Amino acid sequence: MSFRHDRRGQSVVVGTVILFGFLILAMATYQVQFVPMENEEIEFEHSQQVEGEFLELRNSLLSASTIGDSRPVSLQLGTRYPPRTFFLNPPPVSGSLSTSDSRELRIENADVTEDGNTESFWTNGPNNDAGNLTFNTSLIRYSANYNEIQGSPNLLYEHSLVVAEFDETALGRSGQSIVRNEQRVVMIPLLDGELSENGIDQQTIDPRTLSASQRTVTLTREDPTEPLEIVLPTSISEDQQLARLTNEWDDRIDNGTASITSNDNIRLTINAESYELRIGKVGVGSEISVEDESNGYIVRIPESGTTIIEVRDRYNNPVTDATVNVYDSTNSVAPEQTLQTDSNGRIRSESGTVFTINGVGADGAGGKDYERIVISPETSEMGGNVSGPKVNNTMISPVNISRGEPFDLTATISSVGQRSLIRSGTPIQAAEIIAEHENGTSYPISITEDPDTTGRVYTLFETVSTDSWEVGEYDLTVRGQDASGRWTDESEVGTASLTITEPTNGEQITEFISVFVSNMVENSNTESQTFTFSLNGDLAEGEEVVINLDDPQDGAGPPGSREIQYNSATVTVDSGTGTAEISAGGPNAEVVYTAGSGGDPGGTQIQITVNSVNTGDIAGEQYDVIFEHPATGTTTSTTFGIASTAGDRSVSGTVNGNLFSTGSLTVAQDGVIEGNAGANGDVTLNLRSEVDGTVTSGGSMTVGQDAVVGGGIDANGDVTLNLRSEVDGTVTSGGSMTVGQDAVVGGGIDVRGDVTMNLRSEVGGTLTSNGAVTLGQNSDVRGDVVAGSDVTVGQQATVQGSVTTDGQVSLGQSSTIGGDVFVDTAGDISCGQSSTINGQACSTYVNENY
Known part of the structure; x- marks a missing residue:
């Protein structure tokens, strides 16, 4: 086969x-x-x-x-x-x-x-x-x-x-x-x-x-x-x-x-x-x-009766087990005693006159003057020759307040003496503020401190409540007490003056919550412009807000020839209790809003429209507007721009210079604006688009993946930064903000809503939010965090400054807060595994500070 x-x-x-x-x-x-x-x-x-x-x-x-x-x-x-x-x-x-x-x-x-x-x-x-x-x-x-x-x-x-x-x-x-x-x-x-x-x-x-x-x-x-x-x-x-x-x-x-x-x-x-x-x-x-005493020095600690000597190393810290020779007099050849310092670097002597370290003799021969202490008869009894601490740089702010409002007091209390005036040199352990009313009534305030945590120069900062104080003039006196028990002499106390008046209306105004001015179109004599603002306190009946328009107002040419003229404009109040007037002439123009009956409560959005504004051939120009509350001196500013046409704008390619819109503004993929940008509505930057300057939005703001804003962002609505997007300046928002994965904000953040930072996102300055703040894994805030609600610091996330919040702080595993945490109680801080605060283990920090 x-x-x-x-x-x-x-x-x-x-x-x-x-x-x-x-x-x-x-x-x-x-x-x-x-x-x-x-x-x-x-x-x-x-x-x-x-x-x-x-x-x-x-x-x-x-x-x-x-x-x-x-x-x-x-x-x-x-x-x-x-x-x-x-x-x-x-x-x-x-x-x-x-x-x-x-x-x-x-x-x-x-x-x-x-x-x-x-x-x-x-x-x-x-x-x-x-x-x-x-x-x-x-x-x-x-x-x-x-x-x-x-x-x-x-x-x-x-x-x-x-x-x-x-x-x-x-x-x-x-x-x-x-x-x-x-x-x-x-x-x-x-x-x-x-x-x-x-x-x-x-x-x-x-x-x-x-x-x-x-x-x-x-x-x-x-x-x-x-x-x-x-x-x-x-x-x-x-x-x-x-x-x-x-x-x-x-x-x-x-x-x-x-x-x-x-x-x-x-x-x-x-x-x-x-x-x-x-x-x-x-x-x-x-x-x-x-370190030991070999490169250090010796000092006397003032105290009545027993002589206390402290040995310090070259870095000014106490030395344990240092040898101190004690002599009867400067003529002694051999020491009367040889003592070893305790854990605080100190020895006590009832009879010694001369104390030396590093083998220096009683006469000081062969040593440095700072290696020897000689107790003279005149100062052996310290009680009558040592002065209490001195108070310097006493200031209060503000110096005029309404009844029931707090004020801040600062002062420097020092127990450091001079050759001509000996002080104890011990830490400050207490302070007292006495406010005396013009009728003789006194309001004392006592502050106690742990001398182990204060220094010999102590900065007193106290926010003082005046809820029970009367209206009138006050003389304030500040004195301090050092750890030896000595109080400030009457000739060295700090003084300041305060005036309390009846409140005019509700909450005191300290800032504008938001301001916005709408863009206009060029080459028109019938433009309308909207001005919107809100304050954090109550605007009392008859109180004014002044809107300064000097920067855009052009007093040089006839209408339409150059820039902007408000000379023929009229004004109406769209929301708010009050009335508004506009005045314009030459290079100056302003709108004055006056609150009406009952006033405008804090947080009320007041809107004013100015009609019949003349604009010239000025597309792309940008102007500053200043808002002021004269009664308190509170001011803020914003900008507006001039658009070439009315309505929404969509941009592709490259735009040389500024670009503004009276509607929304969209920058297409890879589009570039080589200047500032702004819109009365929403602003959207798409993939890899770029604005070299600042962006102003009357609505929300979206920065797309890999998009870049070379300046800051000022938006009335929410702000969203997507994957790997970048804003080199500061972000201000009237809404909430989301910082996407690997996104970067080069400056700070100041928003009215919540802030969410995602994986590996970064903020280069202080983050301020009226709401909650969440830091995702490996995210980084290089300034402080100030929040009105809870703060969550995720796994391996970092806040390089301090955290202040009205809510709670939660630290994830291996997260870090480089500064202090300011909350109401210890229960408001939750410590994750290996988390740290101010260089200490989180739990250690909480136990020591709360």
């Missing part, structure tokens, strides 16, 4: 080969396309994890340097990919964590305003270099070698700020705690040690407190005409990243600016006249040592 021509098995073989080929092709496709995608997701999750852990490291470092509460932090340096039986993985991701070389931090134009040894040490001691205060500190850098993610940032810890360093920019990931303008505190967190960790596995970093910040010294300007300046070393050197880092610091400092020095450091310029300086030092890794 022959099988030479039998082909019955060929189809099976061919089919098997083809199937095997498809299998190989499928596996190759999976290896090339899907394995990298899955690995990229694993790398992204690791990058998010390690950023959260790096922020925890930052918080631990700050806690260790400020309150001595050091706790270990684990950081996953790298990551591994899951095993794949038939596919190949790249090598595991490795990461590195290291400290920089020690570099100099400098405070310039600073004069330490203290007395005795404190002044001598800070003027002549190791921290003073040619009149500048200098300290050495290090920085921490983390980097990872990802295989799939391109352009992942390095993470840096620099002077309390966590920075993400990308190839072409640098972005802040936390708040800063160096300059606290509200408390007038400069807090320097120094870092020491050598740390160098590389690999894939989890590493534990255990910060060690080397000098916990417990004391302050007062910094004033050495040259009163120049500001205080802090020069911060940075490990970022590329011009583009350094410029952006400078902006990050600038955004985080109130009442100050940031700039780049000639040798690529960051210079912080702070404008207040005085600050309390606190310094803490923390170490990581090896080559660290706890």
